[in-house]
Amino acid sequence: MTEPASLIDPLKRIGTVTRVTASAVELTLPNALAASGRRGLAKGSVGDFVFVDCDRETVLGRITEVGIPEKQRPGLEHQIEQEALVEPNGRVQLLATVSKTTRKVSRGISAQPRVGDGVYLADGSALAASIQDALRGGTQGDRDPLMINLGRLAGLEDAEISIPPEKLFGRHCGVFGATGGGKSWTVSRLVNEVVRIGGKCILFDPTGEFTGKVEGARQFAFAEATLPDQPLVRFPSKLLSELDLHALLTPTGQSQGPMLRGATKSLRMSKALRDAPQQFVQEVEGSRTKVLIQQGQNPVGYVVIEEHGSIEKANQSRVAYGRAELLLAEHLAAEQCNFDFRVLSRQVRNECVRPVGNDAGSFGGLDSAAIGYCNTLIIRIETYLSSPELACIFSEDGLDISAEIESFLGAPNANAMVLSFEKVSFKHNTRELLLNTLGRYLLVLARQGRFRECPLVCFLDEAHQFIGRSVGDEQNHVSLDAFGLIAKEGRKYGLTTVIATQRPRDVPQDVLSQLGTLFVHRLTNERDRETIEKACGDLDKSAAAFIPALAQGEAIVVGPDLPAPLPLMMTKPEKGQQPESHGPRYQQFWGRQVAVIENQPHNPGAE
Ligand SMILES: Nc1ncnc2c1ncn2[C@@H]1O[C@H](COP(=O)(O)OP(=O)(O)O)[C@@H](O)[C@H]1O
Ligand SMILES: [Mg+2]
Numbered sequence: 001m002t003e004p005a006s007l008i009d010p011l012k013r014i015g016t017v018t019r020v021t022a023s024a025v026e027l028t029l030p031n032a033l034a035a036s037g038r039r040g041l042a043k044g045s046v047g048d049f050v051f052v053d054c055d056r057e058t059v060l061g062r063i064t065e066v067g068i069p070e071k072q073r074p075g076l077e078h079q080i081e082q083e084a085l086v087e088p089n090g091r092v093q094l095l096a097t098v099s100k101t102t103r104k105v106s107r108g109i110s111a112q113p114r115v116g117d118g119v120y121l122a123d124g125s126a127l128a129a130s131i132q133d134a135l136r137g138g139t140q141g142d143r144d145p146l147m148i149n150l151g152r153l154a155g156l157e158d159a160e161i162s163i164p165p166e167k168l169f170g171r172h173c174g175v176f177g178a179t180g181g182g183k184s185w186t187v188s189r190l191v192n193e194v195v196r197i198g199g200k201c202i203l204f205d206p207t208g209e210f211t212g213k214v215e216g217a218r219q220f221a222f223a224e225a226t227l228p229d230q231p232l233v234r235f236p237s238k239l240l241s242e243l244d245l246h247a248l249l250t251p252t253g254q255s256q257g258p259m260l261r262g263a264t265k266s267l268r269m270s271k272a273l274r275d276a277p278q279q280f281v282q283e284v285e286g287s288r289t290k291v292l293i294q295q296g297q298n299p300v301g302y303v304v305i306e307e308h309g310s311i312e313k314a315n316q317s318r319v320a321y322g323r324a325e326l327l328l329a330e331h332l333a334a335e336q337c338n339f340d341f342r343v344l345s346r347q348v349r350n351e352c353v354r355p356v357g358n359d360a361g362s363f364g365g366l367d368s369a370a371i372g373y374c375n376t377l378i379i380r381i382e383t384y385l386s387s388p389e390l391a392c393i394f395s396e397d398g399l400d401i402s403a404e405i406e407s408f409l410g411a412p413n414a415n416a417m418v419l420s421f422e423k424v425s426f427k428h429n430t431r432e433l434l435l436n437t438l439g440r441y442l443l444v445l446a447r448q449g450r451f452r453e454c455p456l457v458c459f460l461d462e463a464h465q466f467i468g469r470s471v472g473d474e475q476n477h478v479s480l481d482a483f484g485l486i487a488k489e490g491r492k493y494g495l496t497t498v499i500a501t502q503r504p505r506d507v508p509q510d511v512l513s514q515l516g517t518l519f520v521h522r523l524t525n526e527r528d529r530e531t532i533e534k535a536c537g538d539l540d541k542s543a544a545a546f547i548p549a550l551a552q553g554e555a556i557v558v559g560p561d562l563p564a565p566l567p568l569m570m571t572k573p574e575k576g577q578q579p580e581s582h583g584p585r586y587q588q589f590w591g592r593q594v595a596v597i598e599n600q601p602h603n604p605g606a607e
Pocket of ligand 1: 177178179180181182183184185186552553554569570571572573579581
């Protein structure tokens, strides 16, 4: 084995510490001047990694500022005639401590530099090796730890950095950056790395740009399938939660909301009664079924179920209905709708009865005024059931996504699932609701302990479209909080997320605070940068100053498990794995001259 390169190479000395503050040092940089003809030999520029030699330990830092003292500036102008006698100086942001003997990198500055300490340029491979050791540390097990390759330290050769999945995904991960900064490529890279190391992940793809870009993935499309290997899926409406249903149907006013809730309850009751014929005696009468409800051994009356499963209330026993409500309380309080939507509008109508009839024990007759109030709701339900936009929830076309997720989770060799939302409509908030519902569904699985044995990572690109927003109107306000909840509680169940967005300021505070590792690509918006700075203590003003100037694919990676903020040039995804987001294709379609035949006046109706 060759001796690893020493951390401090006397030939790489660039200057001497002249002033020390708690988190930075100032230093002289005698060789930083780009003298005429010797620009390439200058040593010490912004962004360079340096070691400050503090005897037994060294402090890793990064140059954030280089300048020439005010007094010496006029002298610089004579540089052309004679050698300039100026002494540049600079500032170094201190990042972490590295022990000289063990090469161990640890967070924080445990050895204070002193004025007079030497400062040396860091050698890429030695630095990367130390950081790599620090990152690998703490992973248990006797086999070599699984590592996710990220990229190399920006500006250094031989400085590959990889990180174990625990430290990357263990506390949720954020990928931020302005459009074109490299978020989708980073996501593709991470997903493909998860596949390579045999992990499990689901990628929610809002634009369809990841289709075919993830090695060996099971791919599905909502709303419309265009490719043979990307079959159509739908979210079964019975798994919708009642909250989502209200956000979708937005019942208005004083009467529609209660009627919709009543209808939901009745339909669940109808299903529960029919599912338990041993417990509830059923008498078929023509197309209707009368279900006997008992209190102990004593019959209290019938609940009447119509042909397609709706419950008739008008003039029927109120006592029996009330008793059934008590007996089935658990079924009626379920989170998921779990009933047949095709009879919902009928049931809403059936709910419109006068509260009491001739005797206190029964409901009154149909209340036509109430039906009038609910008319718009009834029409909306029927329109939605047949609307093409909502077909991904209400139609029977396509595979059932819950079954596909089950099968994916159960298959040991399936590593990735890509769900395309490309064709899902923006109308009726379908996209947001669909994704939120899926998130909620995953959270239910998580709470059942499904990911304890096999952790799952959900990737969400363009997350600003989905999280931290609310849909519906004032009365039916639903926050799209499923991914927020996953961020808050998913971790303990083995379900974590990677959230990529260009608008970090829209990510709710409580989600931001749960994120561990952050990939910060180029960000130009001031408020976005402030949000990031606030969210992670590691990134102070001088480190954040690099963010607006990052190159495409370059990111500052910060997190509690990283020894210091690391500026990385992310490794490109492989050729067939690079997502391409197309803008409008002007070059392809504009400017094509079509020959106009002169003598034939344009006459559209003539064909
Ligand atoms: N790691 C990288 N290395 C080299 N180029 C990259 C890298 N990441 C992104 N790019 C370039 O930046 C472009 C935009 O990246 P993309 O991930 O689509 O941005 P975003 O999703 O942030 O809008 C890509 O088309 C590619 O040319
Ligand atoms: Mg993108």
